[in-house]
Amino acid sequence: MARKDELIVGLDIGTTKICAIVAEQTDSGIDVVGIGTHPSRGLRKGVVVDIDATVASIKQAVEEAELMADCEITSVYAGIAGGHIRAFNSHGVVAVKDREVRESDVKRVIDAAKAVAIPMDREVIHVIPQEFIIDDQDGIREPLGMSGVRLEAKIHIVTAAVTSAQNIVKCCNKAGLNVIDIVLEPLASAQAVLSDDERELGVCMIDIGGGTTDIAVFQDGSIKETTVLGLGGYHLTNDIAVGLRTPFNEAERIKKKFGLASARYLAGDDVISVPSVGGRRPREVSRKILCEVVEPRVEEILSLARGEVMRSGLEDKIPSGVVLTGGASALGGLGELAEEIFEAPVRCGIPSHIGGLQDVVRSPMYSTGVGLVLFGLQQQTGGQTSRFRIRDDSIFGRVKQRMRDWFYAEFS
Template structure:
């Protein structure tokens, strides 16, 4: 019998499926990885169901093939500008004579906090406890076992647009994968890259992906503020493709290999050969000019991050600073630019705490996927599976291939 946890990170530029296995010491090891280019998605939102379903199915099939296991259920990341967070409180009576508070009492209090009026087109994704109050004692993180008469919880209720949530759920379930939980992506990333000290002191995790920038602020070990902004790595690529008049794919490759967010770090006469439009299909690019293009967009992203910190009111409560993750965090000079602009501690967060027998997943771009596995592990959400018969793999492959077949009668 194997104990498995599975995850699917549905991003704007890539879809990553992971299968993790618990060893005898309860350590999680990744045994299956599937990574494919995203399709049918824009800024974290499904815009073409057939394409998104097929891409998710391909990532799942690759992970199953490398793990020799079937992904029956998974933790699935969700993001996009449709996400919203609101504060709420719930209060329950513990007992007329008082008693020790149980886990059931905390769940009752959270249920009371969820009893708020929401528009009909909004779904609750998370109810995240921020702190508890027992009678007049405030600032309690875990009240279980403490004595009291009245329990109050302060929560952050994270909601998403019903249509967007339903579309994502359908795309995953159409591939025969049940959803254990939808997890807001910045909360998943935080699981993979933050330390306990950072969470306790006050820190922000900023995940800059292909289509969105996801931000989560942690105070006293709990997430107090989350937001998703519609800006990401695609904007950098588009700037370079437009400014240097080259194909999108060539611009992306140029940024990865030679990009820098600080022009002063690049010699003024440094040049590199790259792609171009037209008959020649190539050009010589001045790397200083490339850096100036990237610097302008990087400064805008950091300014938007700072503006969001100030809007949240928590900008003075983050002694541990910022932990950057996601693909853009790997751009040379971006962390230094952020540090100089914000005057806060800044580091690049890399996934930790999970070994992999398949490939190296320590890059920041895998923070969300790895964090989804850790989210499940810390909540005890493993399932036992026997060695799957070959017929299950065959059926899964057939289901995935059907995504590419035309509907009968449409030819």
């Protein structure tokens, strides 16, 4: 088993599937050399609720990817999502020491912007610089070496519940894997499906998965807003199962085969056979009724997503429109409905910026997995973190320190 050192592995721990993508670094970027997927049974709304079931699925997915890539996987970039994710923008200002911005000034200004109270039960996952401002000159991306006396930084901070992050690390460790870093899933998906032009002009990416809908808004080339909603394709299937009184597996099949985002998009009306529960006879149901069951939920998801964009005051700042991705974005008519709700152009995003077995991963459900690999590549070539930093050490270390502080404050 060779090539271990040049490989980057993304592990997307999703609500419906766990997927490991192995990629090899090349001169021009990365080539996908292996992929393994396995149904996920231990998550709800993007959060681990059953460690043993999740570990078993991770092992299966990783084994499959190892076989395909003929390698041994030891370290991964893992995704994190769920309703516990909170993101906000912050701002810091410092005086430039020698009238020329040096690395220490950049570090100080980011530290100043980071100096916000984070509750004890939350962990900072990402600190992403949006722009720097030097003496009233804004829009600076690379401040190093520039002259000035006052340096400001605008940053985007993403936090997650400590326990949820720990559970992801724990599952990976139990499956025999080190976690190099934990990456927010909407950021990973955006990395895989958005073009530089879109990010520059302003775009909203919506990844509709099984249990979560991840939203990321970019403008002027930087991230402005990230949100994770606890709703996804699972809820559509569940509505169909309840509404048409059919088993969950059948509801899933019917959704994929006959589902449409709105009954208005139906050309004619067909009749579909819907299996019943408890050994009763299958029933004939009009396809219009199926679509009427699906429509309110799809509308709810898209309207909530639009609400998030409006809440952040960015609805006029996304001329590139909306990019839909994630497994559930394959639902027929979703693009049209999203165009109506957002009143903006909509396209379907599939993973790009990769080589190798790209045909295998050219599906919206692999956006996060491919994005994790691209994120890993960026980190390793950008040298932002040391390659073998093991995230769990820092998380557990910090938790222990916080408990110690609390103990002394309480009892001394």
